[in-house]
Amino acid sequence: MGSEKQATVALVGNPNTGKTTLFNALSGLRQRVGNYPGVTVETKKGQMSCGGQKFDLIDLPGTYSLSPRSPDEMVAVDVLLGRQAGEHRPDVVLSIVDASNLERNLYLTTQALELGVPVVIALNMMDVAEAQGIRIHVERLSRQIGVPVVAIQANKRKGLDALREAVVAASERRALPGVVEPCPAVGDVAPPHAGPPFPEAFEREIRALHPLLGEEVPPFLIRRFVLDVGGWTERKWVAQYGEKIRRQVQEVRERLAACDCAVPAVEARTRYRWIREVTSGCVERPAVRPVTWTDRIDRVLTHKVWGTLLFLALMFLVFQSIFTWSRPVMKAIGDGKGALSDWLRGWLASGPLTDLLLGGVLEGVGAVVVFLPQIVILFAFIAVLEDCGYMARAAFLMDKLMSRCGLSGKSFIPLLSSVACAVPGIMATRVIENRRDRLATILVAPLMSCSARLPIYILLIGAFLSGPGYPWWLPGAVMFALYALGLLLAPPIALLLKRTLLRGETPVFVMEMPLYKVPSLRLVVRRMIDSGWAFLRRAGTLILASMVVVWALLYFPREGPASASPPSESGPIEAIRLPYDVRLDQLRSERDDLKERGDETGSEAKELEMNALNAEWKRQSYLGRVGKAIEPIVRPLGWDWKIGMAALASFPAREVVIGTLGIIYSEGEQDSETIREAKNVSDLRLAVAMRKAGWDDDPNRRVFTIPTVLSLLVFFALCCQCASTLAVIKRETRSWRWPAFTFVYMTALAYVGALLTYQIGLWVCG
Amino acid sequence: MTTLDTLRPGQRGRITNLVGNDGLAQRLMELGMFVGEEVEVVALAPLGDPLEVRLGDSRLSLRRTEASRIQVTLS
Numbered sequence: 001m002g003s004e005k006q007a008t009v010a011l012v013g014n015p016n017t018g019k020t021t022l023f024n025a026l027s028g029l030r031q032r033v034g035n036y037p038g039v040t041v042e043t044k045k046g047q048m049s050c051g052g053q054k055f056d057l058i059d060l061p062g063t064y065s066l067s068p069r070s071p072d073e074m075v076a077v078d079v080l081l082g083r084q085a086g087e088h089r090p091d092v093v094l095s096i097v098d099a100s101n102l103e104r105n106l107y108l109t110t111q112a113l114e115l116g117v118p119v120v121i122a123l124n125m126m127d128v129a130e131a132q133g134i135r136i137h138v139e140r141l142s143r144q145i146g147v148p149v150v151a152i153q154a155n156k157r158k159g160l161d162a163l164r165e166a167v168v169a170a171s172e173r174r175a176l177p178g179v180v181e182p183c184p185a186v187g188d189v190a191p192p193h194a195g196p197p198f199p200e201a202f203e204r205e206i207r208a209l210h211p212l213l214g215e216e217v218p219p220f221l222i223r224r225f226v227l228d229v230g231g232w233t234e235r236k237w238v239a240q241y242g243e244k245i246r247r248q249v250q251e252v253r254e255r256l257a258a259c260d261c262a263v264p265a266v267e268a269r270t271r272y273r274w275i276r277e278v279t280s281g282c283v284e285r286p287a288v289r290p291v292t293w294t295d296r297i298d299r300v301l302t303h304k305v306w307g308t309l310l311f312l313a314l315m316f317l318v319f320q321s322i323f324t325w326s327r328p329v330m331k332a333i334g335d336g337k338g339a340l341s342d343w344l345r346g347w348l349a350s351g352p353l354t355d356l357l358l359g360g361v362l363e364g365v366g367a368v369v370v371f372l373p374q375i376v377i378l379f380a381f382i383a384v385l386e387d388c389g390y391m392a393r394a395a396f397l398m399d400k401l402m403s404r405c406g407l408s409g410k411s412f413i414p415l416l417s418s419v420a421c422a423v424p425g426i427m428a429t430r431v432i433e434n435r436r437d438r439l440a441t442i443l444v445a446p447l448m449s450c451s452a453r454l455p456i457y458i459l460l461i462g463a464f465l466s467g468p469g470y471p472w473w474l475p476g477a478v479m480f481a482l483y484a485l486g487l488l489l490a491p492p493i494a495l496l497l498k499r500t501l502l503r504g505e506t507p508v509f510v511m512e513m514p515l516y517k518v519p520s521l522r523l524v525v526r527r528m529i530d531s532g533w534a535f536l537r538r539a540g541t542l543i544l545a546s547m548v549v550v551w552a553l554l555y556f557p558r559e560g561p562a563s564a565s566p567p568s569e570s571g572p573i574e575a576i577r578l579p580y581d582v583r584l585d586q587l588r589s590e591r592d593d594l595k596e597r598g599d600e601t602g603s604e605a606k607e608l609e610m611n612a613l614n615a616e617w618k619r620q621s622y623l624g625r626v627g628k629a630i631e632p633i634v635r636p637l638g639w640d641w642k643i644g645m646a647a648l649a650s651f652p653a654r655e656v657v658i659g660t661l662g663i664i665y666s667e668g669e670q671d672s673e674t675i676r677e678a679k680n681v682s683d684l685r686l687a688v689a690m691r692k693a694g695w696d697d698d699p700n701r702r703v704f705t706i707p708t709v710l711s712l713l714v715f716f717a718l719c720c721q722c723a724s725t726l727a728v729i730k731r732e733t734r735s736w737r738w739p740a741f742t743f744v745y746m747t748a749l750a751y752v753g754a755l756l757t758y759q760i761g762l763w764v765c766g
Numbered sequence: 767m768t769t770l771d772t773l774r775p776g777q778r779g780r781i782t783n784l785v786g787n788d789g790l791a792q793r794l795m796e797l798g799m800f801v802g803e804e805v806e807v808v809a810l811a812p813l814g815d816p817l818e819v820r821l822g823d824s825r826l827s828l829r830r831t832e833a834s835r836i837q838v839t840l841s
Contacts, residue, residue: 065796069789101823104798229787264787268795294825302809302818396827400813403829508793510832513818513825 007171008056008088009048010080012112013096014105015062016389016514018124020044021523022096022154023059026164033534034058036084040435040734041072043079050164055171058090064104066111067224067264068232069505072435080115081218089117092170094163096122099129099136099151100515102283103275106145110271113147113195114220118170121149122163128515133286144278146194155520196274201259202226202266205252212248213237226252227263230505294389294515301393302513311397314390315416318381322420323451326373333373334673337366350585355555356548364547367653368540371423371724375535376528378417378424382431383527385413387519391431392511399509405491406498408432408509411441415490418448419483422725423539426732427531434507440497442732443742444490446725449483449717452654455672456716457482459658462681463690464709482717489718489749535728542727547652553623554649554660555581580617584610607668615666623649637715637751638708638758640695647715652723654716658686665689707761711754719750768840770805771817771833778806779838786835794836798822804841 013019024031027046034043044059060076068074075084082089093112097105112119123138142149148166152159197203206222213222225233226249238246253263301307341358348354385391395409402411410432418425425445432438457479466475558579591606618624619642627645634644642664650657655672662670667686678684693703720726726739733739773779781803784791798821799805808825809818816829 064793067792067796103822104824107796107798228789228792230789262787264792264795265784265800267792268798268800272798272800298808298818298825302811304810304812308812392827396811396816396818399827399829400811400815403815505789508790508832509816509827509829510790510793510797511827512797513827 006054006056007091008058009092009094009167009171010058010060010090011094011096012060012066012076012080012108013062014064014098014101014108014512016512017062017096017098017105018154019059019062019096021520022122022124022152023057024523024526025154025157025160027057034087035734036075039072039075040438040732041075043075048164048167050168053168055167056088058087063108065108067228069228069230070232070435074232074236077221077224080112080117081220083218091117092167093117093119094122094167095119096124096154099123099126100132100134102129102134102136102279103272106275106279107268107271109145110195110274113145114223116218116220118173119147120163120166120170121145121147122154122159123149123151124154126151127153128517132292133290135284137282137284141279141282144282196270198270199259199261199266202256202261205256209248209252212245213241225249226256227267229253229263292515297516298393298513301390302396307393307397311394314394315413318378318413319416319420321381322374322378322417322424326377326420329373330370331673333366333370334671337362350581352555352558352581355581356551359555360548360551361544363551364544364652367547367724368536368543371421371535372532374421375424375427376532378420378428379531380524380528382413382428383524384519386431387517387523389514389516392513395511396513405494407437407441407494408434408507411437414441415445415448418445418450421450421452422446422448422722423535423728424531426725426728427535429732436498436502436504437507439733439738440494440502442729443497443738443745444494446720446722446742446746447486447490447493447718449486450722452722453482453716455655455658455675457713458678458681459675459684459687460709460713462675462678463684463687464704464706467682478713482713485714485717485753534731538731539724539727542730543652543724546723546727550623550649550652550656553626554618554621556622557620558617580613584613584617587613608666611663611666611668614663614668618660618663619645636758637711637754638705638762639712640693640703642693643703643708643712647719647721650721652721654719654721657716657721661690662686665693705765707758707765710761711758714757715750715754717750718746718753720746767837769834770807770819770828770836770838771830773807773817773838773840775807775809778804778841780804780841781836781838783837784835785837790832790835794832797824797826799836805836805838 011019011023023044023046026048031044031046034045036043041061043061046057046059048055048057058079060079061072063073063076066077066080068077078084079087080090080093093115095109095112097109109119109121121142123136123141126136129136136151138149138151148170150159150163150166152163154160198206205226206219209222209226210217210219213225221233224231225237228234234246234249256263256266301310341362344358344362345354348357382391385394391413394413397409398412399409402409411429413431414425414428416425417428422445425448426442429438429441429445432441461475461478465478558581587606587610591603591610594603594606624645627648628641630644630648631641634641634647639647642661646657646660646664649660658670658672658675662668665686667689670686675681675684681687690704691702695701695703720743726743729739729742730736767782768779770779781799781801784794784800794800803821806820807817808820811817811827814830816827817833819826819828819833
């Protein structure tokens with residue numbers, strides 16, 4: 001082996017075999033994520049050391065077989081064959097196998113044996129197998145299969161030293177004492193393939209195809225080409241070599257069918273027959289299958305009535321925790337941000353740079369960090385549910401319901417989580433293996449009414465649709481209708497997407513229901529940290545950038561027209577064209593002086609002056625000018641340019657619309673937290689100001705009529721004014737196309753919805 | 767002879783045929799569902815779909831449409 005290159009070990013295995021636990025145990029804390037262009041799958045990479053030697057360890061996605069049907073599945077095969085750009089061909093394949101389900105797990109191993117790379121088998125969950133009365137003679141199994149087999153318990157970190165040793169020996173292609181010869185060496189010539197021998201008729205066809213496809217094509221892929229009807233290899237090669245090759249492979253398959261080797265059955269038959277041969281005499285099991293804990297638990301958890309009730313209770317807990325438990329932490333983050341901002345303002349010289357730091361960067365960082373509690377809590381739940389085996393049961397219970405909108409049961413938890421917040425919800429779609437199902441779920445998740453919409457609902461409903469003269473049930477009914485709007489629109493849109501943009505081969509919904517087990521705390525904590533870190537690193541910068549851009553659009557230009565009300569102390573000459581922020585700072589210090597002297601009325605007057613100046617500044621800012629320019633577009637919704645501008649300014653996050661409305665209506669900065677906590681929203685100064693607001697061209701005519709309020713509510717229920725959602729979609733789909741699509745379709749939906757609401761409202765109100 | 771989706775929870779059948787050669791048939795075979803194997807329907811989901819079946823040491827969730835591709839004789 002060359003000394004300049006570190007040996008690479010690839011970890012393969014079925015889902016739910018403890019593969020991630022083994023990977024974490026072998027590689028420790030230093031891990032990174034490997035991405036490949038054009039696909040959404042990720043591999044984890046780490047380092048494993050043994051006896052002074054270091055190995056690169058790649059954790060491939062869990063799979064039942066190496067028969068690629070999508071580009072995502074092809075990545076694993078390409079990595080194993082050394083055909084993935086930027087990856088070394090593995091020197092050893094470490095195949096982790098669940099001892100309590102040996103036959104099915106060895107299926108993947110028999111495919112790994114054909115890669116021409118030494119294989120080491122890690123036999124995990126021996127304790128579970130023993131609890132079921134299954135006894136495995138490890139040495140005999142190793143002799144029969146012809147590769148080293150090491151019994152381990154990954155969760156208890158047992159047997160790992162022996163496993164490391166076996167991997168080192170395999171990488172050096174030497175035999176361990178007491179263990180059989182490892183695979184024949186991989187030289188320049190193609191290695192003789194190990195594993196189950198296929199019928200001679202089949203092998204003949206593979207040999208005959210080889211020269212047609214080129215000598216450099218690995219025999220492994222030619223087998224896949226013949227065996228996977230409509231698989232990825234077939235699609236790729238037909239695109240590459242033309243229809244001729246499709247006809248050829250069809251003829252091959254017909255000939256094979258004629259001699260009792262029909263694909264794909266021949267593969268399963270050959271492999272399972274071989275597996276039964278090699279395991280015979282190595283595995284002892286009781287004559288009568290004992291009733292396991294999983295049997296007993298499943299009798300309740302997949303029961304029509306009890307299972308459903310428990311599921312609903314559990315989902316309520318999940319939802320409640322993201323919605324409620326995260327609130328104190330989120331509030332603390334907000335308060336901390338405010339305190340830090342005040343403290344810094346006392347230290348830093350005033351000017352645009354300080355304003356950028358406090359108003360743009362600090363606000364932006366706060367807006368990113370505030371998502372962490374929800375993300376971490378949701379991923380703690382997901383990790384527990386997945387690791388204990390319940391996730392598959394949840395998907396099982398919800399599958400029929402979700403299948404009505406073209407999705408599967410696995411979409412339920414991500415969509416439910418989106419009712420609290422779409423950001424963790426979209427990250428949770430990782431549990432969905434099928435790419436198109438996952439995309440459809442991601443694209444409709446932001447339609448769920450999230451908690452960021454609440455302050456807007458509360459403000460508008462409280463200010464305009466409640467109080468004397470309105471029925472007591474109206475606020476609740478409107479709130480309910482707004483939540484229902486997203487819930488009702490998401491299924492047909494998902495179905496539409498699955499029928500149009502995301503149309504394709506019906507995915508296989510067969511899903512394994514793994515054995516129940518006690519979740520590993522280590523794995524859960526790891527998932528929580530990983531999810532939070534991934535969000536900060538990948539989505540955080542984008543959210544921050546959008547916040548800074550919107551801040552700048554509201555900040556510049558700083559110089560207004562000649563001041564109408566010059567600051568009192570300075571003469572009229574200097575007062576002309578003093579930047580707004582400077583004038584605001586002067587007013588602020590004057591106000592603070594008055595306050596110190598105990599002049600309450602004077603400081604309040606200054607405060608009002610500040611608010612008026614701030615409103616004037618933002619109205620003439622670039623964003624304000626854009627708002628004025630787009631007034632014809634928002635007029636049919638019943639909005640004036642101020643509402644349009646506030647809606648534009650809320651691009652980073654929906655609740656920002658309240659802060660912007662507060663500034664434009666000269667009520668100063670508004671905090672969405674005060675709206676949530678206000679006892680009587682309708683008495684808030686902002687609510688009063690909004691009720692008084694008139695049109696620019698006809699100040700006596702009220703802007704906020706009932707149809708306008710409803711149209712604004714519907715717009716914010718359906719729009720995607722949330723940079724964090726878009727950033728996380730970008731991060732999860734690895735493309736700008738999907739966040740752009742989400743933004744456009746949701747904005748269009750929101751516009752049409754608001755338009756219809758306003759026009760119908762006008763008609764109804766006469 | 768019947769198809770797997772018609773079995774009630776607790777009933778077992780031996781597979782006599784698996785219709786088709788597409789991705790679904792291949793996945794079922796990879797999981798060990800091929801001619802001669804015995805499967806048991808363990809439970810039905812609340813709306814009667816999907817089915818939970820036991821096959822060897824595995825438990826699988828199958829949609830009715832998927833299960834209807836598996837022909838069995840009751841055992």
